[in-house]
Amino acid sequence: MDATLRARWERLRERVDDACRAAGRDPDEVNVLPVSKTFGPDVIRQAAEDLGLHRFGENKVQEIRDKAMALAGREADPGIDWVMIGNLQTNKAGVVARLASELQSLDRPKLAVALDRHLRAENRAIDVLVQVKTSPEPSKYGLDPERLLAFLDELADYPTLRVRGLMTLAINTSDADAVRGCFRRLRRLRDDAAAHGHDLPRLSMGMSGDFPLAIAEGATEVRIGTAIFGARPYPDSYYWPEVSDGRGGAP
Ligand SMILES: *Cc1c(COP(=O)(O)O)cnc(C)c1O
Numbered sequence: 001m002d003a004t005l006r007a008r009w010e011r012l013r014e015r016v017d018d019a020c021r022a023a024g025r026d027p028d029e030v031n032v033l034p035v036s037k038t039f040g041p042d043v044i045r046q047a048a049e050d051l052g053l054h055r056f057g058e059n060k061v062q063e064i065r066d067k068a069m070a071l072a073g074r075e076a077d078p079g080i081d082w083v084m085i086g087n088l089q090t091n092k093a094g095v096v097a098r099l100a101s102e103l104q105s106l107d108r109p110k111l112a113v114a115l116d117r118h119l120r121a122e123n124r125a126i127d128v129l130v131q132v133k134t135s136p137e138p139s140k141y142g143l144d145p146e147r148l149l150a151f152l153d154e155l156a157d158y159p160t161l162r163v164r165g166l167m168t169l170a171i172n173t174s175d176a177d178a179v180r181g182c183f184r185r186l187r188r189l190r191d192d193a194a195a196h197g198h199d200l201p202r203l204s205m206g207m208s209g210d211f212p213l214a215i216a217e218g219a220t221e222v223r224i225g226t227a228i229f230g231a232r233p234y235p236d237s238y239y240w241p242e243v244s245d246g247r248g249g250a251p
Pocket residue numbers: 035037059085086169206207208209223224225226227247248249
């Protein structure tokens with residue numbers, strides 16, 4: 001039993017609850033998605049067994065494949081739900097269709113087509129969030145907000161993709177107003193979509209460094225890596241090739 005992991009988890013959950021109260025929200029409204037990228041199967045097994053966590057966010061299909069293989073079919077299979085949160089190449093949609101319970105980074109029609117095809121072959125449906133670009137940074141992945149309504153209309157044609165909400169990454173800056181502006185933009189896009197008949201209850205936004213701002217703006221799920229698992233062994237430029245400054249590293 002890793003006392004450090006438990007202590008970090010409990011501290012994080014306290015901070016999330018505090019942020020909810022500060023925003024006048026019920027802590028039960030905000031879910032934490034533990035992001036286990038770069039950490040191996042043993043850490044995930046421990047988080048599952050000691051902390052009762054069963055959903056984990058990953059941002060590379062290869063890691064989902066390797067970890068699912070390492071953890072499946074063992075004596076005490078922890079029954080993990082893998083949530084893909086990273087940029088997904090269309091030619092790797094099959095892995096997500098086979099192994100993931102959810103995709104939070106659906107950001108283009110071509111990917112929806114490929115996923116639907118693979119999911120029908122697997123006879124499965126998964127929850128999806130549409131990743132929207134709310135940051136002015138040129139290289140961030142995500143759908144252009146102007147195209148959101150048309151994309152949501154298109155997705156209605158795919159019963160294999162259960163559209164549950166929106167996801168975003170805020171701008172990478174120490175300017176809290178700019179970060180908060182990204183989260184606010186996502187909430188407003190959600191409200192606007194609702195006015196057009198699209199029910200999108202979930203907003204996945206906020207990470208270790210900025211989740212209180214996201215909660216203040218209505219996040220229903222925060223994606224937390226570092227604050228639970230500690231600093232990652234590789235710089236984030238390896239995982240987010242478009243980021244060069246080690247965003248989301250050690251707290
Ligand atoms: C890594 C990652 C996170 C978590 O980042 P931390 O700063 O470690 O909490 C959240 N969302 C996405 C898409 C990520 O890739």
